[in-house]
Amino acid sequence: MSRLLRNSLMMLVVMTVITGIAYPLLVTGVALLVFPGQANGSLIVRDGKPIGSSLIGQSFTEPKYFWGRPSATSPQANNGMSSGGSNIGPTNPALTDAVKQRIAALQAADPGNHAPVPVDLVTSSGSGLDPEISPAAAQYQLGRVAKARGISDAQLKLLIAQATSGRQLGLLGEARVNVLQLNLALDALPAH
Known part of the structure; x- marks a missing residue:
């Protein structure tokens, strides 16, 4: 049971970092490079x-x-x-x-x-x-x-x-x- 809980918490942390931090930073960075005016609010x-x-x-x-x-x-x-x-x-x-x-x-x-x-x-x-x-x-x-x-x-x-x-x-x-x-x-x- 503790192994399952530990794996679940690790997956939560990994997915939070990927989908909550890395992906938004990547998309924002690409938007700032490709569409700087629009990314900054037009x-x-x-x-x-x-x-x-x-x-x-x-x-x-x-x-x-x-x-x-x-x-x-x-x-x-x-x-x-x-x-x-x-x-x-x-x-x-x-x-x-x-x-x-x-x-x-x-x-x-x-x-x-x-x-x-x-x-x-x-x-x-x-x-x-x-x-x-x-x-x-x-x-x-x-x-x-x-x-x-x-x-x-x-x-x-x-x-x-x-x-x-x-x-x-x-x-x-x-x-x-x-x-x-x-x-x-x-x-x-x-x-x-």
């Missing part, structure tokens, strides 16, 4: 300081910025430590109320815009951290941002096109616009 750095990640949404509320998808994380929006959806189903009145409030907020921010509101501006993603919006959601906000910044629609359309990524491998997913990168491009424009 950080966006300006003036030597990280200002965000291209993989995690950030909250923008000023009219001069494009706004991203609503976040379902708590206690604050876009909290990477509590990634997850709201788990509110389509028949839940709480979802209907939240969507109505978000539509009202978008319309209040741009009262002259009577276009249909894209769904990704009023519903959160499955992770609650989506950093991207559809090109239609960016186009919907174009008038508000152009007015707040005093720049032309054509200039904004060019920035949106530059920040738009197509389908992965040409067939997976949909075209998308990274909100942080688009807003950084806006901030980089000369002041008017």
Whole structure:
């Protein structure tokens, strides 16, 4: 019996070292060598300081910025430590109320815009951290941002096109616009 217990404990120690220490270190080392940016969080750095990640949404509320998808994380929006959806189903009145409030907020921010509101501006993603919006959601906000910044629609359309990524491998997913990168491009424009 003691021999069986000793062998079991040795196997536990060996497997813990292999699967809990050696393998994670090996995978992390290979990732750092092959994909250093992604392995370090896909950080966006300006003036030597990280200002965000291209993989995690950030909250923008000023009219001069494009706004991203609503976040379902708590206690604050876009909290990477509590990634997850709201788990509110389509028949839940709480979802209907939240969507109505978000539509009202978008319309209040741009009262002259009577276009249909894209769904990704009023519903959160499955992770609650989506950093991207559809090109239609960016186009919907174009008038508000152009007015707040005093720049032309054509200039904004060019920035949106530059920040738009197509389908992965040409067939997976949909075209998308990274909100942080688009807003950084806006901030980089000369002041008017």
